Amino acid sequence: xxxxxxxxxxxxxxxxxxxxxxxxxxxxxxxxxxxxxxxxxxxxxxxxxxxxxxxxxxxxxxxxxxxxxxxxxxxxxxxxxxxxxxxxxxxxxxxxxxxxxxxxxxxxxxxxxxxxxxxxxxxxxxxxxxxxxxxxxxxxxxxxxxxxxxxxxxxxxxxxxxxxxxxxxxxxxxxxxxxxxxxxxxxxxxxxxxxxxxxxxxxxxxxxxxxxxxxxxxxxxxxxxxxxxxxxxxxxxxxxxxxxxxxxxxxxxxxxxxxxxxxxxxxxxxxxxxxxxxxxxxxxxxxxxxxxxxxxxxxxxxxxxxxxxxxxxxxxxxxxxxxxx
Amino acid sequence: xxxxxxxxxxxxxxxxxxxxxxxxxxxxxxxxxxxxxxxxxxxxxxxxxxxxxxxxxxxxxxxxxxxxxxxxxxxxxxxxxxxxxxxxxxxxxxxxxxxxxxxxxxxxxxxxxxxxxxxxxxxxxxxxxxxxxxxxxxxxxxxxxxxxxxxxxxxxxxxxxxxxxxxxxxxxxxxxxxxxxxxxxxxxxxxxxxxxxxxxxxxxxxxxxxxxxxxxxxxxxxxxxxxxxxxxxxxxxxxxxxxxxxxxxxxxxxxxxxxxxxxxxxxxxxxxxxxxxxxxxxxxxxxxxxxxxxxxxxxxxxxxxxxxxxxxxxxxxxxxxxxxxxxxxxxxxxxxxxxxxxxxxxxxxxxxxxxxxxxxxxxxxxxxxxxxxxxxxxxxxxxxxxxxxxxxxxxxxxxxxxxxxxxxxxxxxxxxxxxxxxxxxxxxxxxxxxxxxxxxxxxxxxxxxxxxxxxxxxxxxxxxxxxxxxxxxxxxxxxxxxxxxxxxxxxxxxxxxxxxxxxx
Numbered sequence: 001x002x003x004x005x006x007x008x009x010x011x012x013x014x015x016x017x018x019x020x021x022x023x024x025x026x027x028x029x030x031x032x033x034x035x036x037x038x039x040x041x042x043x044x045x046x047x048x049x050x051x052x053x054x055x056x057x058x059x060x061x062x063x064x065x066x067x068x069x070x071x072x073x074x075x076x077x078x079x080x081x082x083x084x085x086x087x088x089x090x091x092x093x094x095x096x097x098x099x100x101x102x103x104x105x106x107x108x109x110x111x112x113x114x115x116x117x118x119x120x121x122x123x124x125x126x127x128x129x130x131x132x133x134x135x136x137x138x139x140x141x142x143x144x145x146x147x148x149x150x151x152x153x154x155x156x157x158x159x160x161x162x163x164x165x166x167x168x169x170x171x172x173x174x175x176x177x178x179x180x181x182x183x184x185x186x187x188x189x190x191x192x193x194x195x196x197x198x199x200x201x202x203x204x205x206x207x208x209x210x211x212x213x214x215x216x217x218x219x220x221x222x223x224x225x226x227x228x229x230x231x232x233x234x235x236x237x238x239x240x241x242x243x244x245x246x247x248x249x250x251x252x253x254x255x256x257x258x259x260x261x262x263x264x265x266x267x268x269x270x271x272x273x274x275x276x277x278x279x280x281x282x283x284x285x286x287x288x289x290x291x292x293x294x295x296x297x298x299x300x301x302x303x304x305x306x307x308x309x310x311x312x313x314x315x316x317x318x319x320x321x322x323x324x325x
Numbered sequence: 326x327x328x329x330x331x332x333x334x335x336x337x338x339x340x341x342x343x344x345x346x347x348x349x350x351x352x353x354x355x356x357x358x359x360x361x362x363x364x365x366x367x368x369x370x371x372x373x374x375x376x377x378x379x380x381x382x383x384x385x386x387x388x389x390x391x392x393x394x395x396x397x398x399x400x401x402x403x404x405x406x407x408x409x410x411x412x413x414x415x416x417x418x419x420x421x422x423x424x425x426x427x428x429x430x431x432x433x434x435x436x437x438x439x440x441x442x443x444x445x446x447x448x449x450x451x452x453x454x455x456x457x458x459x460x461x462x463x464x465x466x467x468x469x470x471x472x473x474x475x476x477x478x479x480x481x482x483x484x485x486x487x488x489x490x491x492x493x494x495x496x497x498x499x500x501x502x503x504x505x506x507x508x509x510x511x512x513x514x515x516x517x518x519x520x521x522x523x524x525x526x527x528x529x530x531x532x533x534x535x536x537x538x539x540x541x542x543x544x545x546x547x548x549x550x551x552x553x554x555x556x557x558x559x560x561x562x563x564x565x566x567x568x569x570x571x572x573x574x575x576x577x578x579x580x581x582x583x584x585x586x587x588x589x590x591x592x593x594x595x596x597x598x599x600x601x602x603x604x605x606x607x608x609x610x611x612x613x614x615x616x617x618x619x620x621x622x623x624x625x626x627x628x629x630x631x632x633x634x635x636x637x638x639x640x641x642x643x644x645x646x647x648x649x650x651x652x653x654x655x656x657x658x659x660x661x662x663x664x665x666x667x668x669x670x671x672x673x674x675x676x677x678x679x680x681x682x683x684x685x686x687x688x689x690x691x692x693x694x695x696x697x698x699x700x701x702x703x704x705x706x707x708x709x710x711x712x713x714x715x716x717x718x719x720x721x722x723x724x725x726x727x728x729x730x731x732x733x734x735x736x737x738x739x740x741x742x743x744x745x746x747x748x749x750x751x752x753x754x755x756x757x758x759x760x761x762x763x764x765x766x767x768x769x770x771x772x773x774x775x776x777x778x779x780x781x782x783x784x785x786x787x788x789x790x791x792x793x794x795x796x797x798x799x800x801x802x803x804x805x806x807x808x809x810x811x812x813x814x815x816x817x818x819x820x821x822x823x824x825x826x827x828x829x
Contacts, residue, residue: 194693195685202682205671212629212661212669213735214652215686223691272673 022266022318026281029314033288040295047172053287055174059084059242059251061283062180062235063258064265065187066228068279071262072191073203073224074271075129079118079137080232081255083111085248086140087236089148092246096157103159108233114140115229116222123221133225144248156246166241176238183234187276200224204271257286260311266318285314337400338363339517340385340416340486345394346541347380354380357542358394362486362517367508369528369549370521372538372561378521381538382490385519386418387411399485415485419492421752423471427464431474434463440481448477453503468495469617476504486517493527494752497617498815505531524781525554537561558755584643586774587743589628592637598623599798601637605743605774610765612789612806613778616818620798621778622664625747628776629661630654641743652687658742662732662749664778669732672721676712677703679720679731683739706734711760726757733764744768744775751780762787782811794818 018025038045066080087107095103114136121132168175191197199220202210211217239251265282267274289310293303340362347355355377362368372378383389385396387408395402398414411418425434435442442459449457454473463471472495479487489508493501509531512518520532528535529549537545537560545560547553585604592601598620605611615621626632628639630648639646641657648654654661663669671679680703684690707714710730716722720731729749736744746765750758765788769775777789785792785806792809794802794817802817 193696194691196691198678198681198685198694199691201674201678202671202685205673206668209669209671210682210686212631212651212663213683213686214655216650216652219688272671 022275023277023281025318026265026278026285030281030285030288033285033292037288037292037295040292044295051169051172051174053284053291055176055242057280057283057287058174058176058180059235059239060254060257060261060286061280062183062231062238063251063254064261064279064283065183065276066231066235067259067262068265068267068274068276069187069191069200069224069231070129070133070228071204071267071269072200072271072274073207073221074269075122075133075221075224076259076269077118077133077225077228077232078130078255079114079133079140080228080235080258081252082137082140082144083114083229083232084236084239084251084254086114086144087111087233088240088250089144089246089248091162091237092156092158092240093147093151093154095159096154097151100159100161104237107237108230110140111229111233111236112226115226115232118229119218119222119225122225123218129225141248141252148248158240158244158246162237162241163244164241166238167244176242179234179238184276184280191276196220196223201272204268204273206272258283260315261286263315264311264318268319286311338397340396340398340519341400342385342396343394345381345384345391345396347384347389347392353541355384355391355541358538359543360385360519360536361546362519364515364517365512366534367512367518367520367532369532369535370519370538371528371535371557376538376561377541378538380541382418382488382521385411386416386488412482412484416488417479417482417484417486418488419472419475419479419490421491421494423463423468424475425463425471425478428462430460430462431457432459435459435478438478440478444481444483445477448480448507449473451503452477452507453500467618469497469500472496473500473504476507480507480511484516486519487511488519488521490521491752492520493522493524495617498818499616501527525557526783528557529554561755585640586642587628587776588638588640588643590638590640592624592627592634592639593798594620594623594627594632594634597798598627598634601795601798601800603793603800603803605776607742607772607774608769609791610769610775610777610789612785612792612809613776613795614782614785614792614814614818615778615795617780619795619818621747621795623798624795625661625663625745625776625778628654628745629659629663655683655686655739658740659745660736660739660741660743661745662729662736662747664747664751666725666728666732669735670720670728673719676707676714676717676720676723676731680706680735680738683735702738706738709737710734710764724754726753729753729757729761733761737768742773744773746775746777748778748780750784758784782814785809785814 034045063080063084066077070077087110090110091103091107094106117136118129118133121127121136122129165175165179191200199210199215202215203217203220207217236251239254240246243250261282262274262279263269263282264285265275265278265280267279289307293307296303298306338361340360342361343359345355345358346353358377358381360368360370360381370378370381380389384391387406387410390406398416425431426437429437432442435445452473454470457470457474466474472492476489476492487508493504496504505527508518508520520528522528529551532549535547535549535553535557536543537547537557539561547556583606586607588604590602593599597618601620601624603611613621623632627634630651630653633647633649639648646653646657648657651661671682681699684699685694710733712730712734713723713727720728723731733749749761762784765775765777779785786809789806789809791806792804792814793800794804794814796818804813804817
C-alpha cells in the first residue's frame with residue numbers, strides 16, 4: 001500500500017525535476033552511453049576519442065541550430081543539408097579560380113540566396129516551411145549538378161584555414177571548437193537576450209498574438225530563414241575542411257540527424273518550446289551512439305534499425321517527461 | 326415525464342454530491358464541495374474564478390475522479406467513472422466550449438453522439454434559432470449558434486439533470502431570453518438544472534437556489550430571493566464588499582472640446598459594418614453596446630489594423646490615417662485588447678514575456694534586450710494591475726482574470742493614446758472586474774481615449790462617459806451615460822430607437 005503511494009510521488013518529483021531542468025536526463029543519457037561504450041571496449045574513452053567525438057559532433061550541432069531556430073516558429077529547414085553541400089562545393093571550386101575570400105564570399109552568398117528564397121516562400125507566399133525548404137533544397141542540389149559541369153576542369157582546392165579548422169588540433173582540442181564555442185554562445189544568448197530570439201518563441205506560441213502586438217510576419221520569417229541558411233553555409237565550410245573531398249551530396253547525410261538532434265534536445269516541432277543547449281547534447285548523443293553501433297559490428301541494416309529505435313525511444317521518453325500536466 | 330408529488334421531490338434528490346475533494350499534486354483544488362439538486366429545481370453554482378468550479382463540474386460529469394466524497398444520482402450511489410457513464414445515468418452537461426466537431430456537418434455530429442434528429446430540431450426551433458440546415462459544416466457556424474446546438478443536443482437526450490456552464494455568455498440577448506424560458510420549462514417538467522453563470526441578473530430571474538463555492542469548499546446554499554445578490558457576492562469573496570458602486574469620475578467629464586483624439590466617418594467593411602461614425606476625445610471612455618454580430622468585431626478589427634475598411638475615414642487628432650497592419654495602429658498609439666484572450670496571449674510563455682512582447686516586435690527591438698529597463702517596466706505593470714504571479718512560468722495556468730490583466734498590462738508597459746477594449750470582463754470573476762473598472766477610469770483621467778465594447782449592460786454606467794449603440798452595422802444611438810439605463814440601451818440595441826435607418 002505504502003509503495004503504491006510512494007511510487008507515483010517519486011515519479012512526480014522526478015518529472016518535476018526533469019521539467020525544470022530538461023537537460024539533466026540528456027546529459028545522464030550521454031554519460032550512460034559513454035559508459036556502455038567503455039564496457040564494450042575498455043580503454044576507448046581517452047582524450048583522443050573525446051576530441052574526435054566533439055569534432056564529428058560539431059557540424060551536426062551547427063546544422064541542428066538551423067532546425068532549432070526554425071522549429072521554434074513551428075517550421076523546419078530541410079534545405080540545410082543541401083545548402084551546406086552547396087557552400088562546401090562552391091568554396092572548393094571557386095577558391096582555385098579567384099582565391100579564398102571570393103570562394104568564401106560566393107559560397108555564403110549562394111547559401112543566403114536559398115535562405116531568402118525560403119523566407120520569401122514561408123513569410124510572404126505562406127508556403128508551409130516543410131514543403132518550401134524541401135523544394136529549395138532539391139532545387140539547390142539540381143543547380144549544383146549543373147554548376148559542376150562548368151567547373152569540372154578547374155579542379156578543387158580547399159582553403160588552408162578551413163583544413164586547419166576542420167582537422168587540426170591545438171593543445172589536443174579540435175580547432176573546430178574555436179568556431180563552435182563562440183557560435184553556440186551567440187545562438188544561446190541570441191535566443192535568450194535579444195528581441196529576435198523572443199520573437200521566435202512568440203511566433204511558435206501564437207503567431208496571431210505576435211501580429212497583434214505589431215510583429216510583421218514576413219520580416220521575421222525572411223530574417224529567420226536567411227539566418228538559418230547562413231548557418232548551414234558556415235557549417236558546409238567547416239565540414240569541407242573536415243572531410244577534404246568535395247562531392248555533390250557531402251553534407252546531405254547530416255540533414256535528418258540534425259532534425260533528430262534538435263528533437264532529442266527537447267525542441268518541439270510544434271513550435272514555442274526548445275533550447276539550443278539541448279540540441280548540442282542531442283548531437284553529442286547521436287555521435288556517441290553512432291560510434292557505439294559501429295563497435296557492435298552489426299550488419300548495416302540492423303544498425304540503422306537500432307539507431308532509429310533509440311531515437312524514437314529517447315524522444316518519446318523526453319517528450320513524456322517534459323510535457324506539462 | 327410524470328409529475329411527482331412534492332413529497333417525492335423532497336424525498337429523493339436527483340443529484341446529491343457530498344464532501345467531494347480533489348488535489349492536483351500539491352494543489353488542493355477542492356476540499357469539501359457539495360451540491361444537491363432536487364427534481365424541478367434550478368440551482369446556481371457560483372464562485373469566483375479559481376474557486377474550484379471547473380474541477381467540481383468535471384467531477385460531477387465524470388471527467389475527473391474525486392479523491393474522496395460521493396455522488397449519488399436518484400438516491401443510489403454511483404461511481405461516475407466517465408463522461409459516458411454520467412450521461413447514461415442522466416446527467417448531461419453543456420460546456421462553455423462548443424463540443425461539436427468543426428469538420429463535420431450538423432447531421433454527422435448528431436449521428437456521432439447518437440442524438441435523435443427529430444427532437445433535436447424541435448429544440449432548435451424552440452430555442453429560437455432560425456435557418457439551420459443539417460448539412461451546414463459546424464466549423465462555419467458562429468459561436469452563439471454552436472452554443473444553442475449544444476443545448477438542443479443535450480435537451481434531445483431528455484436528461485434528468487442538465488448542467489449548463491456559462492450557457493448565456495456568448496449569446497445575443499434575444500437568444501438568452503429564449504434559452505432561459507426553455508430552461509425554466511425543463512424545471513417545470515420535473516428535471517433538475519445546474520446553472521453556472523457570472524450574470525446575477527439571470528441567476529435571480531431563473532434559479533431557485535444558489536450554491537456558493539469558495540476556495541474549494543461549498544460555503545453556502547441560499548434560496549434566491551430579491552436582494553440575495555449582495556449576500557452571494559459576499560460569500561463568494563469571503564468578505565463584505567459593496568456591489569456595483571459606480572467608479573468615481575464617470576460621466577462627470579464636461580463635454581470635451583477641441584480636436585477629438587479619434588474621429589471615424591462612414592466606416593464600412595464587408596457585409597457587417599455599413600456606416601459607423603463617431604468621435605472620442607482625450608480622457609473619454611466611449612462605451613459600445615450591440616447585440617452579437619452587429620459589426621462591432623469588424624469595427625475593432627479595422628481600428629486595430631487587422632482589417633482594411635472598404636469605405637470611410639479614420640482621423641487621429643484631425644489627421645487621416647490608414648492602417649495596413651497592426652504595427653501601423655500601434656505606431657499611431659492604438660492598443661487593442663481582443664475579446665478572446667487566447668488570441669492575444671502566448672499561452673506557454675511567461676507573464677514577463679507576454680507583457681514585454683510589444684517591445685520586441687518592431688525591427689528596432691530585435692537587438693539585445695535592455696533587461697533592466699524591461700524588468701522595471703514589466704514589474705511596475707504587474708504591481709499596478711496586481712497580477713497574481715504564482716503561476717508566472719506559463720500564462721496558460723493563470724486564471725481568466727489574471728490572463729486578462731496580462732493582455733491589458735502589455736499595453737500599459739508600452740504606452741498608448743487610444744485603448745480599444747473588446748469585452749474585457751467576459752467570463753472573469755467579480756473581483757477582477759472591480760479592478761478593471763477603476764483602471765479604465767484612471768487611464769482615461771491620464772488622457773487616454775478608450776473605446777469600451779461590453780456585452781454586459783450593467784457595466785455601462787460603471788465605466789463609460791457616453792455610449793454608442795450599433796445595430797446592423799450602423800450607429801443607432803449615442804447616449805450620455807445618465808440617459809443610458811438598461812431599457813433604453815436594450816431598445817436601441819434591438820434597433821427599436823427612432824433612428825433605425827439601416828433597419829432590415
